[in-house]
Amino acid sequence: MSIEYQQGHERRAWNTGRLIGPKPPLKPRHIWAIRTRLQHDHRVRDLAMFNLAIDSKLRGCDLVQLRVSDVVLGGTVRLRTSIIPQKTGRPVPFELTDTIRDALTAWLRGRTCVANDWLYPSRSRAGDHVTTRQYGRLLDDWVALIGLDPALCGTHSLRRTKVTLIYKRTGNLRACQLLLGHSKLESTVRYLGVEVDDALLLSEQTDL
Numbered sequence: 620m621s622i623e624y625q626q627g628h629e630r631r632a633w634n635t636g637r638l639i640g641p642k643p644p645l646k647p648r649h650i651w652a653i654r655t656r657l658q659h660d661h662r663v664r665d666l667a668m669f670n671l672a673i674d675s676k677l678r679g680c681d682l683v684q685l686r687v688s689d690v691v692l693g694g695t696v697r698l699r700t701s702i703i704p705q706k707t708g709r710p711v712p713f714e715l716t717d718t719i720r721d722a723l724t725a726w727l728r729g730r731t732c733v734a735n736d737w738l739y740p741s742r743s744r745a746g747d748h749v750t751t752r753q754y755g756r757l758l759d760d761w762v763a764l765i766g767l768d769p770a771l772c773g774t775h776s777l778r779r780t781k782v783t784l785i786y787k788r789t790g791n792l793r794a795c796q797l798l799l800g801h802s803k804l805e806s807t808v809r810y811l812g813v814e815v816d817d818a819l820l821l822s823e824q825t826d827l
Contacts, residue, residue: 667726688734711800
């Protein structure tokens, strides 16, 4: 129901008019369109954050708390790294592609920072990092740049994007589980929205 009643008065439910539930991943054309707009607008920080969100597959709470040392070693952006998420405490490895390494290098080039500094510091609170709410607002802005409805996307859309493509291309759920840091394969199945038809197709393609 969209209306709740309390003490004889009508009160709108919190989810009235909102789209709830899992938000879909971005499509490759959306990724390239957003990258192009951010590059055109010289939004160096936003480009580095967007690219890293796609590559890392991290939850928003973990992405915003990254330190410079998490992605930089010896003054150079790493090829691979590993993060321990707050939710699971299990190390999650991810690669840093040339695209994200170039974006991070450009972002860090104009900053004077040390290894323990926040990778994405707050612009309004000295000594703090960008919050998950601010990250969500940035995402709304990014998708709106290319004409998408921000209500259709969430920060989990970015976390889900690359691993969804990996699953579609390989059918390797175990690899997706490791990349997402899930402790149970069932969690990965639900997260990716794997359907029975998908499973049957993979089975049909495997001839013993």
